Amino acid sequence: METIFSLLVALFFTGGIYLMLSRHLIRILLGVVLFSNAVNLLIFTNGRLTHAVPPIISPDLMTPAGPVANPLPQALILTAIVISFSFFSFLLVVAYRAYQDLGTDDTEEMRVAEPANEAPPPMGY
Structure with missing residues (x-):
């Protein structure tokens, strides 16, 4: 049973990293959610x-x-679920606000600090 959960943790980590490497904010946020669920499942699996x-x-x-159950992993997971949900809610609000201001969720198009029509800065000192 622990082997199945370990493989599921690896699958969650892989999916989370893949989504976080995307250019779109919604995929990045879903990757963060998958990554936090992978960490929670990892803690749960380590608790036997x-x-x-x-x-x-x-x-x-x-x-x-x-033999008795170890209550520490369950307490840590409950705390982590609350923290990850609040973190996801905050990131979702920030992403929505950025979408309202910039009109896109593509991170390459959000580079307002690097205008496309200007020459690059000098490369040497």
């Missing part, structure tokens, strides 16, 4: 995929009686 009981120790024992 076993059926175990919650880490509750009875009062008469000093250690757990059997």
Whole structure:
């Protein structure tokens, strides 16, 4: 089961990087979402995929009686989901605002700091 999740993580990372290398902002944002989901799934897979009981120790024992689940990866993933959703929402608003101002979502056409009709700057000092 962990092998399948590891392959899925690799597929998510590959898809996320491929989309982030695109010229269009929407594809870049979808790549960021895929990349963050890959990281979440990686943390989840590293937390071991076993059926175990919650880490509750009875009062008469000093250690757990059997194998227990590790709650830290689940807590980290829940926090990461909230952070990645807010980050995606912020990036979506910034991309929409850039589209409103510039009229395009192509990053090559958004280069307003580098006008197309001017000569390049000097190459030496």
